[in-house]
Amino acid sequence: MATLRLGDTAPDFTADSSMGTINLYDHLGDSWGILFSHPADFTPVCTTELGTAAKFKSEFDKRNVKMLALSVDGAASHKEWIKDIDEVQDTTVNFPIIADEDKKVADLYDMIHPRADNNLTVRSVFIIAPDKTVKLILTYPASTGRNFYELLRVIDSLQLTAYHKVATPANWKNGEDVVVSPAISTEDAKTMFKKGVTEVKPYLRMTPDPTS
């Protein structure tokens, strides 16, 4: 499988999970999706990540994003591990964990990086738009847990910039001023963005978040 790149169509798959058989496209329907891999069951960092992900589910729901985790162990193992996660993280894992024992999905999404580890996945994140194109790819090593605030932040940016001709600046958070897309002239931007446009430089034009 060639490496997936931004704008590629997310490969569809059908796989077992902690919540039964799942087909990616059926599961996502018209929603956005986030697919994130974990190196293995019963590992410490993954336990904290999945507990955190469960606590963030209502925030992903608000953004119309369906969550799907993946680990290269079987569904029975996932179900046992979920009992531990729920206990130690004081939560309820409320989204499916793909059981990818044969590494079919890991191969499709290029989640195994042999120079990091031959058998376990790295911590990959794929954000998939309703049209099934891949909008964001992140790759963390097994030793570094992900920041779920950052995942929500980047989803806010992806969704805003999908529907408005803007981009989001460094460290942007939902509701803050945004950058006018370079493809738009300042004159057109002034008509398009009713809340006003500030020209800092001819190539750097700011406007209030058009959705807030």
Ligand code: BEZ
């Ligand atoms: C972990 O989730 O804690 C982990 C998994 C594989 C290697 C290192 C850490």
